[in-house]
Amino acid sequence: MTLTDLGPAANATTFIGIIGPPASGKSTLATSLSRALDAPIIRPRDAIRAVVADEPQLHELFVPINELGWVSDGALGLAVRAAVARIPAPCRAVLLENLPGDTFQVADIHMAVRQRGGRFVVLHLDSANEVLIARGTRRRVCQTCEADSTADPHEPAQPSTIDPRMCGRCGSPLSVRPDDEDGVLRERTVRHRHYARGVLRMVTALGIPLIGIDAAATPSAVHAAAFDAVTLLATPAHHGG
Ligand SMILES: [Zn+2]
Incomplete structure (x- = not known):
């Protein structure tokens, strides 16, 4: 089933943000939803590569700001805006993996989606730090x-x-992924929680549907919860009476 099957009233693009701490299963969920909804995935690192490939002169904006290869918030925002703008109009659903990552990205994506008459929903995967850090350490x-x-x-x-x-x-x-190394994973989790507070506040303030999902559940249970929530939201409110 794709979102197209939901009928003509559902013909707007649904942008599905997937956020959560490291090792909460964002990548796994994005991959399974992408298959189920026949939807492309926008990932921060792919968005950066695409911008630099398209406009090599912009390369200097994407110089890493730390040893983990992170780029500045401003540069990442630019890359995400460009990736959202490149999504073709007939696309029914788009997955935003690990996005929005800060309050500016919430606002940017919200405005871009509204401009094209689409929908924006955010799936928030979460569980206790110790559960996620134990999982990330094994990854x-x-x-x-x-x-x-x-x-x-x-x-x-x-x-x-x-x-x-x-x-x-x-x-x-x-x-082991370099950013899953001891200490680094904990630092990324703390950093995530700091940014997440602002993201969740902004998502709520803008009236963007926010769906909390238990990241400790199995991948198939996480997928089922996300899929049900997204397809329900993509169905017009008056659908079925
Ligand atoms: Zn292999």
């Missing part, structure tokens, strides 16, 4: 399977059942 990536980003793999790898240090798909040794 591994495969530099072989994720060949297009060898320097910076992000997608969770499936460990081998025989030797969990090896990739279940290709047999290569798995590695």
Whole structure:
């Protein structure tokens, strides 16, 4: 089923923001919703690559501001605005993975979506810090399977059942994501909570539907909760009486 199946009254693009602390399952949920809704995914790092590919002269705006390769909030905002603007009009649903990340991005996306007559909903994955940090610490990536980003793999790898240090798909040794290293993960979680307070306040103030999802649930339960909420919101209020 796609959002198109919901009928002509649902023909506006629904922008689905997915936010939550590190290791809350944002990437997994974005991937499963993308398949279920036949929707593209906007990711901050892809948005930055696209801007620089399109306008190489802007490269200097995206110089990393720390050893983790983060760019300035202003540069990220620019890249996200450009990515949202590039979504073609007939697109029924778009996933925003790990976006909006700050109050300015909430406002930017809200205004861009309103301008094109679309909808904006935010899914908030959350659980206790200790649950998420324990999960993030166990998380591994495969530099072989994720060949297009060898320097910076992000997608969770499936460990081998025989030797969990090896990739279940290709047999290569798995590695820890640099930003999941000890201390760094905790720092990212604290940083997320700081920004999230403002994001949630702004989302509520603008009347953007906000759906809280228990990140400790299984990926399929998280997907089902998100899918039901999104399809319900995309259905006109008067639908079914
Ligand atoms: Zn692999």
